[in-house]
Amino acid sequence: MVNVPKKYLDEVLPNCWYNIVPDLPRPLPPPMDPPEASSRIELLKRILPRELLKQEFTVERFVKIPDEVREKYEVLGRPTPLYRARALENLLDAPIKIFFKFEGALPSGSHKVNTAVAQAFYAHAEGVGHVTTETGAGQWGAAVALASALYNLRATIFMVRASYDQKPGRRALMEFYGAEVVPSPSRLTRTGVEVLTKNPEHPGSLGVAISEAIEYALDNDFRYVMGSVLNAVLMHQSVIGLEAMRQLEVMGEEPDVLVACVGGGSNFGGFAYPFIGLKKRKMEFVAAGAAEVPKFSRGEYKYDFPDAEGVLPMLKMITLGRDFVPPPIYSGGLRYHGLAPSLSLLVASGVVKWVEYGEREVLEAARIFAKTQGIIPAPESAHAIRAIIDLARRAKDNGGRKVIIFNLSGHGLLDIENYREMMTKYRGP
């Protein structure tokens, strides 16, 4: 890094991750083994890097970011910028200031790499040379491919076959970083073979891809890296919120409302948890989900499997059921059936409020943002922008100045083909 003075980096990029569990309003229900089955909790030892597992279950408020990880955060461009969205403010003409943290500035285009780097490092540190994971639309896969390249690890990424066929660009991105991308269902695993025997034309699903990635890791003694839901993953993402907190302090601003979109919860948790747990000020927290995956309005708060095949331990979470088949919306990152247990608890206790938006209104918000601020947001992140627009309207009606900050979790340049299809489908403005 030559362009950012070291002093500034040290001031903004934190030394520690923040774990909200000790500061939650209620006890976090532990993971549970299903009745009458082998212990899934024990199995985790063979699936996840040891240090990650240790972080998951060693509940400390602050965990030091290893130097080797912090160094990579700098390489990738952390701290990411915090912008004031003046042009959007002008357009909305409401008594609000809008700030956004731009995780799309990271090389793989989204916040996902914040945890991928940490998990790849832990696998590397325990001498494992190969990691596996799954990817739907490819954002998580790209983050893992990049993180693996940084530590010279091999990565095998099971990509849902439909995306593999339809999104050769995303696939090429992962391959460019050196990852092996396998269409799922594949012939590399028993799960894949079983699915293909029943239906050779199976388009694949995230659930099958997760199961394949886990099975492949188990069979070969590789490690599986997980993109969301785990406490440890949300903790790694806390760099977003901790940086934002410091950046706002430097600017002399105190937020009143925080907004982020929600799939499994890692972007929301990483961004909002430091504010929820560490700030004593009264703030409003808004999680923006997809109306097509109505986990907030229709989900149940109960023990469920985080993966479709039920290989992992059960978690108490807001869920639509592991068999939930989401409609083919373009925000691939929001199609997950469940929600991280800590975020589920915060939603169930009323600390975090939620909104859900359909694709048409999200497209509109994304275009408003692109036309004002110039950045094409990822369709996932556009859900948060949609919420900002609503909040602005509300502020206009109710009066009172507000400072609103949201997390722009990713850019949408890689989704431009999706946006083109959405424009045709909805005949937008």
Next chain:
Amino acid sequence: MKLLVAYFTVGYPTESKFVELLREAESCGVDAVELGIPPKFAKYDGPLIRRSYERARKVSANCWGLLREARKILGIPMIVLAYLDDYSEAFDDFLNRLCEVGADSLLLPDLLIDYVDSFEEYLEKTRDVGLTIFTNPSMPDKLIAKISPLSKLFLYYGLRPATGTSIPVDVVALVRRARQLVKNRLVVGFGLSPNDVVKVLKNGADGIAVGSLLIRAIEEGGIEEVSRVLKELRGVVDGV
């Protein structure tokens, strides 16, 4: 003196051996026993204890009789462990039976997880028999600090997500965090390895609890093996 707490499943491995095990435990220097009533679903237990429940259910239907028997032979405190899930409907009857058998305290592993909003109500109801409260690292600091003085005999702190699993955790960090919050006696359990035991005690715990370790000893070598394990643990606990 540091405490050694031993867990046994009521009626496991057989009714008569269960009673014998308790005698042996007391003579090996155990300070208190936890006796687990087989639940319908042992939500927060690991594979070994779940197996012991299944077996106990097959060989014995005489849980209360065995607890009465246990009370007769034991000179040390007897804590009954049961899932609130099984008794929340007829809780008063359950409490009456506990008092009748002479339990010194009750431990409900799911109380603060699934019934946290009714905690005060249950605390009030269990005033006569007393409540040994179960906590774990995923409980908020504020809650642990608030409830710890209310716990009878000691506060139980489970280190791992389920009993008897060998999930890697940073034992030192966890016990130190709990120690700061807990003003009364702190007993730590859940999947302790011999190595963990020393770390737990050196970092401020007042005692340890073992369960799955004993179930394994019973499976592998019966009462003799349990006796050997307990004597060894007593030595380790006293040596710290």
